[in-house]
Amino acid sequence: xxxxxxxxxxxxxxxxxxxxxxxxxxxxxxxxxxxxxxxxxxxxxxxxxxxxxxxxxxxxxxxxxxxxxxxxxxxxxxxxxxxxxxxxxxxxxxxxxxxxxxxxxxxxxxxxxxxxxxxxxxxxxxxxxxxxxxxxxxxxxxxxxxxxxxxxxxxxxxxxxxxxxxxxxxxxxxxxxxxxxxxxxxxxxxxxxxxxxxxxxxxxxxxxxxxxxxxxxxxxxxxxxxxxxxxxxxxxxxxxxxxxxxxxxxxxxxxxxxxxxxxxxxxxxxxxxxxxxxxxxxxxxxxxxxxxxxxxxxxxxxxxxxxxxxxxxxxxxxxxxxxxxxxxxxxxxxxxxxxxxxxxxxxxxxxxxxxxxxxxxxxxxxxxxxxxxxxxxxxxxxxxxxxxxxxxxxxxxxxxxxxxxxxxxxxxxxxxxxxxxxxxxxxxxxxxxxxxxxxxxxxxxxxxxxxxxxxxxxxxxxxxxxxxxxxxxxxxxxxxxxxxxx
Amino acid sequence: xxxxxxxxxxxxxxxxxxxxxxxxxxxxxxxxxxxxxxxxxxxxxxxxxxxxxxxxxxxxxxxxxxxxxxxxxxxxxxxxxxxxxxxxxxxxxxxxxxxxxxxxxxxxxxxxxxxxxxxxxxxxxxxxxxxxxxxxxxxxxxxxxxxxxxxxxxxxxxxxxxxxxxxxxxxxxxxxxxxxxxxxxxxxxxxxxxxxxxxxxxxxxxxxxxxxxxxxxxxxxxxxxxxxxxxxxxxxxxxxxxxxxxxxxxxxxxxxxxxxxxxxxxxxxxxxxxxxxxxxxxxxxxxxxxxxxxxxxxxxxxxxxxxxxxxxxxxxxxxxxxxxxxxxxxxxxxxxxxxxxxxxxxxxxxxxxxxxxxxxxxxxxxxxxxxxxxxxxxxxxxxxxxxxxxxxxxxxxxxxxxxxxxxxxxxxxxxxxxxxxxxxxxxxxxxxxxxxxxxxxxxxxxxxxxxxxxxxxxxxxx
Numbered sequence: 001x002x003x004x005x006x007x008x009x010x011x012x013x014x015x016x017x018x019x020x021x022x023x024x025x026x027x028x029x030x031x032x033x034x035x036x037x038x039x040x041x042x043x044x045x046x047x048x049x050x051x052x053x054x055x056x057x058x059x060x061x062x063x064x065x066x067x068x069x070x071x072x073x074x075x076x077x078x079x080x081x082x083x084x085x086x087x088x089x090x091x092x093x094x095x096x097x098x099x100x101x102x103x104x105x106x107x108x109x110x111x112x113x114x115x116x117x118x119x120x121x122x123x124x125x126x127x128x129x130x131x132x133x134x135x136x137x138x139x140x141x142x143x144x145x146x147x148x149x150x151x152x153x154x155x156x157x158x159x160x161x162x163x164x165x166x167x168x169x170x171x172x173x174x175x176x177x178x179x180x181x182x183x184x185x186x187x188x189x190x191x192x193x194x195x196x197x198x199x200x201x202x203x204x205x206x207x208x209x210x211x212x213x214x215x216x217x218x219x220x221x222x223x224x225x226x227x228x229x230x231x232x233x234x235x236x237x238x239x240x241x242x243x244x245x246x247x248x249x250x251x252x253x254x255x256x257x258x259x260x261x262x263x264x265x266x267x268x269x270x271x272x273x274x275x276x277x278x279x280x281x282x283x284x285x286x287x288x289x290x291x292x293x294x295x296x297x298x299x300x301x302x303x304x305x306x307x308x309x310x311x312x313x314x315x316x317x318x319x320x321x322x323x324x325x326x327x328x329x330x331x332x333x334x335x336x337x338x339x340x341x342x343x344x345x346x347x348x349x350x351x352x353x354x355x356x357x358x359x360x361x362x363x364x365x366x367x368x369x370x371x372x373x374x375x376x377x378x379x380x381x382x383x384x385x386x387x388x389x390x391x392x393x394x395x396x397x398x399x400x401x402x403x404x405x406x407x408x409x410x411x412x413x414x415x416x417x418x419x420x421x422x423x424x425x426x427x428x429x430x431x432x433x434x435x436x437x438x439x440x441x442x443x444x445x446x447x448x449x450x451x452x453x454x455x456x457x458x459x460x461x462x463x464x465x466x467x468x469x470x471x472x473x474x475x476x477x478x479x480x481x482x483x484x485x486x
Numbered sequence: 487x488x489x490x491x492x493x494x495x496x497x498x499x500x501x502x503x504x505x506x507x508x509x510x511x512x513x514x515x516x517x518x519x520x521x522x523x524x525x526x527x528x529x530x531x532x533x534x535x536x537x538x539x540x541x542x543x544x545x546x547x548x549x550x551x552x553x554x555x556x557x558x559x560x561x562x563x564x565x566x567x568x569x570x571x572x573x574x575x576x577x578x579x580x581x582x583x584x585x586x587x588x589x590x591x592x593x594x595x596x597x598x599x600x601x602x603x604x605x606x607x608x609x610x611x612x613x614x615x616x617x618x619x620x621x622x623x624x625x626x627x628x629x630x631x632x633x634x635x636x637x638x639x640x641x642x643x644x645x646x647x648x649x650x651x652x653x654x655x656x657x658x659x660x661x662x663x664x665x666x667x668x669x670x671x672x673x674x675x676x677x678x679x680x681x682x683x684x685x686x687x688x689x690x691x692x693x694x695x696x697x698x699x700x701x702x703x704x705x706x707x708x709x710x711x712x713x714x715x716x717x718x719x720x721x722x723x724x725x726x727x728x729x730x731x732x733x734x735x736x737x738x739x740x741x742x743x744x745x746x747x748x749x750x751x752x753x754x755x756x757x758x759x760x761x762x763x764x765x766x767x768x769x770x771x772x773x774x775x776x777x778x779x780x781x782x783x784x785x786x787x788x789x790x791x792x793x794x795x796x797x798x799x800x801x802x803x804x805x806x807x808x809x810x811x812x813x814x815x816x817x818x819x820x821x822x823x824x825x826x827x828x829x830x831x832x833x834x835x836x837x838x839x840x841x842x843x844x845x846x847x848x849x850x851x852x853x854x855x856x857x858x859x860x861x862x863x864x865x866x867x868x869x870x871x872x873x874x875x876x877x878x879x880x881x882x883x884x885x886x887x888x889x890x891x892x893x894x895x896x897x898x899x900x901x902x903x904x905x906x907x908x909x910x911x912x913x914x915x916x917x918x919x920x921x922x923x924x925x926x927x928x929x930x931x932x933x934x935x936x937x938x939x940x941x942x943x944x945x946x947x948x
Contacts, residue, residue, distance in 0.1 A: 033832050035753070039595045040832025044587055045572035049555065061625075062551040066574045083538075083550045086625035090633040092546040120594030128596075141754040144832070180754035185873045265543040267647035267686070268679040269925065271866070271883075274947075355553040392869040394901075396881045401901060401946035403879050405871055425871070427901070427944060458541055458649050459551070481943055482871045482879060482903050485725075 001165075004073050005157035008052045011077035013159060017054040017084070019097065020077070021158035023311060024050045024068070025354035030116065032123055033146040034131045039124060040144075049354035054080045058094035059087035064355040098337040098345050100314055102161030107308035110298070111169045111202025115149035118203045123147055126211060127175075133215035134177040139223030142178035146195055147171075147206065148452075154311070162313040170304065170464065171205040172198035172452055177219040179226060186225035186422065188218035188407050192243045193390050198450030198464060200302040221408060224420060231409050231424040233480030237384030238426055239377065239473045242441075244406055245367065246449035246467035247390050252430040253285075253292055254365040254465065256399040257321055257329070258348075259336040270456050271397025274430070275327065280340060283327040286434035289370055292322040294331055296347060296363035301448040303466025305363035312349035312358055319346045321365065325435070333360050352461035359457045364448060366468030370440025374471055377439050379415035385479055386410040386417065387424045392482075395430075403427040405482050425482035433474060441470035503534055503621075503654055504556070506668050512576055513660035516560055519578065520585050520662065525562035527604045528585070529661040529790070531828065533557050536621075537653030540628040545636040545646050547629060561829060562588040563604070566597040568830055598830075602812055606663040610786050610793050613669075613778060615694040616654065620672035623652040623696055631676075635705035639680055642709050648678035652696060659791045669785035675923070676701045679884060680712040684948055685896065687711030688864050688884035690733065692923035694783055711863065711885045718896035720945055721888060727859035727914075728940040729852040729889065732922035732932050734862045739840070740927020741870060741878055742906055746775075746799050746807075747825075748814040749834025757876045757907065758805050767803040767910035770845065774798050775809060775825070775837035781921035781931045782839045789828035797823050799837060803910075811835040844933040845916025852915050852936040854892045860940075861887040861894055865902075868926045876906040880926075881946065900942035912938045 001024045012020035026048040033040035050073055051064035061084025065076040115123075127145040134143040150170040157163050174196015176189040191197045191209055199205050240248060256273040260266055275283070286292075293300075296307055296316035307316055312334055320328040330340055331348040350361040378386070387406040395402040409424030410417040448468040455462055504512075513530045520528035534556040541549035559572040562585060569591030573584040628650045639646035656670035674696035679688045689708040691699035730738070742757075750756035758766075776796045777784050786794050790812055797807050810818065811826025811834045825835040853861060863885030871877040881901055887894040917934035 035832040038598065038600075040830065042568075042591050042595060042830050043570040043572065044591060045557075045559075047555075047557070047572075047574045049574065059547060060550060062549070064551075064553045064555075066555050079552060083552060083625045086629040087540070087547040087550040089626065089629040090542065090547040090636055092544065120591060124595055178753075178755060180759065180874075183874055185755060263544070264645065264647060264681070265548055267543055267645075267681060268649065268677055268688070355555055357549055357551050359549075392871050392879065394867040394869045394879045394881065396899060396901075396946045396948075397866050397883050398946075398948060400948070401881070401944060403901060403903075403944075405879075423872070429947065458549075458651075459537065459539055459553075478944075482877070484903070484943060485941055 001155040002157065002163060004050060004068055005155060007070055007073050008050060008077040009157060009159050011074045012052060012054045012081055015078050015081035017056045017081050019055040019159050020052060021156065021313060022050060022052040023351065023354055024155040026153040027353060028151045030149045032127060033144065034127045035144050036142065037128065037131050037135060047353065050076060051354045052077050052080045053357060054084050055095055056081050056084035057088035059084050059091045060095060061087055062357045095335055096338060097334040098343060100334060100345065103309065103313060104163045105308065106165040108167040109169055109200045113203035114169065115171050115203040116151060130175050130211040130215040133212060134175065134219040137216060137219035137223055139179045139181065140177045140219045141180045145175045147173045156311065156313055158313050164309050164313060166308055168200060169202055170198065171201050171203060172196060173206045173209055175211055175215055177222040179222040181226045184226055186222050188222040189389055190214040190218045192449065193407060195452060198304055198452040200304060200306045225408065225422045228420040228422040230483065231385065231421040231480050233484045235476055236479050237381060237473065237475055238477040238479060239381065239384055239386040239471060241388035242445065242447050242469045242471050243449050244387055244390050245469040245472055247393055247451065248404065249365055249367055249467045249469060250451050250465060251393060251395045252399060252402055253321065254362040257331050258360045259330040259332045259340065260360045262330060263336060263339065269458050274398045274400050277340060279327055281328060284325055284435065285322045285327040285431055286325045287437045288325040289440055290322055290325050290434060290437055291368040292365065293368065294319045294321055294363050294365045300364050300366065301468065303364040303448040304450040304452060304464030305466040310347045310349045311351045312345065314345045314347035317347045331360050331362065350463055352463055356459065356461045361463050362465040364466030364468060366448065367440065369443040369446045369470050372439045372441045374441050374445050377441060377471065377473060378412060381412045381473065382414060384412040385421065385424060386412055387426065400429055402430065403481055423483050426477050426479050427481040428478055433477065436475045436477065437472055438475055439473040441472065445470040503536060503656055509658035509668060510666065512558060513658055515578065516558065516581050517660060517662055519582050520562060523585055524564050524589055525585065527563035527662050529561040529604055531559040532658045535653060535655045538625060539649055539651035540625065540632055541649050542632045542636060543647035545639050547632055550625065558584065560584050560588050562592055564589055564592050566601055567592040567595055568598065568601055570830065600813055602816065604661045604663050605665055605791055607665055608667065608791055608793055610667055611778060613786055615671040615783055617672045617695040620652050620674045620694060620696040621654045623674065631701045635678060635701055638705050638709060644709055644712055645681040646678055646705065649675065650701060651675045657785055659787065661791065665791045667787045667791045671783055676704055678705050678708045680708040682712045683716050685712055685715035685718060686884045687715050690923050692929055715885050715896045718898045720898045723900065723942045723944050725939045725941050727856055727936065727938050729849060729856065729859060729861045730935045730937060731849060731863055732920050732934050733924040734865045735932045735935050736922040736930050737865045737868055737924040737926035738878060738906060739932065741868065742876065743840060744836050746809055747834050747836045748808040748810045748818055751808060752817065755873065757874050762805050765803050766805055766907060767800060768913050769802045770913055770916060771800055771803050771910050772843035773800040774841045775839050776841045777839040779839065779841050779931060784839055788824045788826045790826050792822050792824040792826060794824035797837065809835050809837045838928065841931040842919050842933055844919035847915040848917050849934050852934065853889050853894060856889045857891060859889045860897060861889050871903060877903060878906060879903045898948060899946050901944040902941060903943045904941045909937055909940065914938055
């Protein structure tokens with residue numbers, strides 16, 4: 001692979017590139033699903049190819065190919081340079097890159113059980129057994145389970161001399177029960193909705209989930225939601241379960257801190273950000289108990305945003321995003337770092353595949369644990385609503401105004417869960433919401449959740465991001481918005 | 487590893503896609519190799535893309551990419567079981583490995599009682615959506631067009647961001663029962679957001695023929711609307727008459743398409759459960775799925791190679807028909823409509839070429855006829871809140887305008903929570919159906935709509 005990389009870099013340099021980086025990537029994926037006791041999807045795929053990004057005449061070009069011969073790679077590199085020169089026809093300034101060292105390294109994400117070595121029969125038997133457990137519950141009309149495994153090898157080389165090989169093993173698994181009765185569809189998922197939990201782990205992730213114990217629980221809840229009371233509309237106290245809070249972090253902190261959005265580079269598609277450059281180190285983003293980091297290091301956990309180097313050859317880092325409630329940092333790359341006074345990229349350039357350009361992406365954007373025990377938090381809440389497991393999410397294109405709904409809610413009265421609520425939802429303005437946070441649960445309740453389906457960029461890229469969170473409480477939140485006036 | 491049986495090309499130029507004969511050779515190689523394995527039946531999809539996209543922001547190109555890729559996806563059947571394996575390597579060893587991987591996956595599962603034999607040879611209606619001028623558009627030509635749009639923005643004191651893309655793709659599908667289908671098309675797209683102060687507006691077009699739209703005109707239109715969107719005033723949330731431009735209609739109604747899948751009804755996750763044949767929408771709403779419509783794109787066959795049929799989904803507000811894969815059709819004692827996804831999958835099928843019936847109004851006439859309402863350019867981040875009542879939430883974006891006595895002025899963006907079923911009951915006027923493109927749904931042929939009682943629940947800060 002290194003010969004291909006060298007060939008690409010040499011060709012780019014000869015054609016006039018001032019800088020180039022190249023990625024050869026080999027992606028392997030296995031997908032298994034069941035539905036109503038039968039196997040649904042059963043597939044695996046592999047893809048290998050090369051993508052090269054070049055800077056020529058002060059502008060960027062990128063080309064990719066699956067023709068991994070010396071001629072094919074050279075043609076691809078030449079094409080990237082000619083595209084860069086075309087880009088220069090419509091440039092306003094020269095691209096300037098923050099300095100970075102050259103690294104020669106090899107890294108593999110840790111895992112105990114290679115999911116591709118676990119017999120398929122074992123994997124399917126577990127999914128079918130969990131599926132059967134859910135179907136045993138009266139009122140359940142649709143059961144679904146899924147597993148997804150990925151193994152990604154990347155060979156990165158750059159014209160400043162870096163040669164980095166990384167191997168990542170990613171696992172994901174989840175189950176869901178749906179109940180249609182009367183005029184209503186209700187659904188419960190475990191351990192999270194939209195495919196379950198995903199992490200930079202091996203098959204040990206699946207082992208840790210205890211699907212068989214949780215399958216009947218969510219099935220019973222899906223059926224029971226039909227007779228639950230409607231979540232009321234009010235201004236009140238909200239407690240968010242950890243997985244829902246993970247998505248809240250993703251949408252209302254993770255995306256607005258992407259510096260490409262802030263600088264208008266995503267204005268036509270993903271949108272911009274309310275976090276204009278003048279807000280850095282000034283904005284009271286959240287209450288003083290809120291601390292958020294973007295941490296790609298393994299020390300933070302085995303999340304979907306964990307790696308040793310980003311796809312621009314910058315080592316994984318931990319960046320303070322919110323410290324004691326104050327806005328402290330953006331996600332940057334080598335091109336944008338200097339615009340916020342940084343002398344180095346924060347290491348967040350990531351690509352979905354060999355045929356996509358690396359762009360600024362969330363790593364693990366996590367809310368650090370607080371001090372509360374979960375039971376104490378509930379006991380301390382005289383009147384509130386607990387919401388768990390995302391059902392829908394939406395936020396404006398500058399990341400101010402959001403609305404989320406969850407699969408299930410619980411009314412809290414006098415410190416106790418007193419009844420189930422259906423169709424829970426809440427909405428708010430990002431900074432008002434985060435400034436209303438008055439309690440965060442401690443490390444024992446903290447999970448590094450994986451969001452496997454974050455879409456961004458044109459052509460669209462799907463990326464996995466990590467979000468550590470523990471249950472937390474928010475005051476004076478607009479609850480029940482989604483179903484008001486329907 | 488043996489050498490490749492045929493060459494793969496690296497460039498994105500039109501002449502560089504493999505010929506149909508070369509696609510067939512790859513498919514034939516797979517079918518030949520599979521004969522010496524345990525596969526009782528074999529299906530192969532060969533897909534090739536050559537795409538390029540120029541992206542601009544802050545009045546300059548900041549990303550500019552090209553890709554070429556070819557994948558071979560193989561499904562085998564053995565002893566009543568089936569599975570799929572996909573590779574992007576086409577040497578014989580890699581193809582053989584993919585066949586074996588497919589068989590290994592298939593063997594790992596219980597027998598599938600409902601598995602059907604693969605279909606035999608089919609006849610297809612030809613459609614021509616490969617336009618040489620689109621395929622030939624170069625990076626330099628895209629850059630010059632972008633430069634002109636950005637210069638217009640600079641001249642107006644605005645900031646432009648967007649994309650100009652073009653590409654070509656082709657697919658071939660063959661199976662061991664003699665079926666062979668092939669299709670190729672080109673596509674081009676220009677999208678632009680013009681920003682003025684804190685306001686913005688947007689225009690976008692998409693076609694198989696790059697000559698079907700003018701990037702300069704789209705830039706000018708977005709620029710004019712961005713100027714009109716400056717100094718937006720905050721309005722109270724509530725129910726408004728809305729005039730939805732075609733892109734806004736598209737992105738909303740796109741969330742209805744899977745409800746017309748027979749499998750979705752069988753799984754009881756469609757909003758049409760217990761509603762087929764009833765007057766669900768207004769009598770002015772008729773919807774067909776028609777891949778052969780002149781403004782549509784896509785292959786005239788489905789994931790199993792079944793020819794796509796035109797299906798009348800909604801007739802004057804009454805849901806009349808569903809679409810069926812072969813398996814769903816057999817279960818429902820119907821004929822397959824040619825809308826199945828590649829097997830194996832759990833979703834069955836979906837209509838992918840929606841065409842709404844239009845009317846004789848226009849956005850201008852709708853504005854002129856409105857005492858008080860809102861004109862919506864575009865919607866954003868639409869998500870389903872209630873799957874049975876089809877309550878959707880989302881935001882307006884890039885140009886929301888208050889209409890008062892036929893005049894328009896800028897308004898701050900709203901969040902909506904609106905049932906699509908209710909919305910399609912409340913349509914007062916329809917424009918002509920046009921090929922619309924947005925960001926939340928795939929392209930469709932839809933009209934602008936004037937809708938009463940559209941529910942905006944909250945307002946944002948811009």
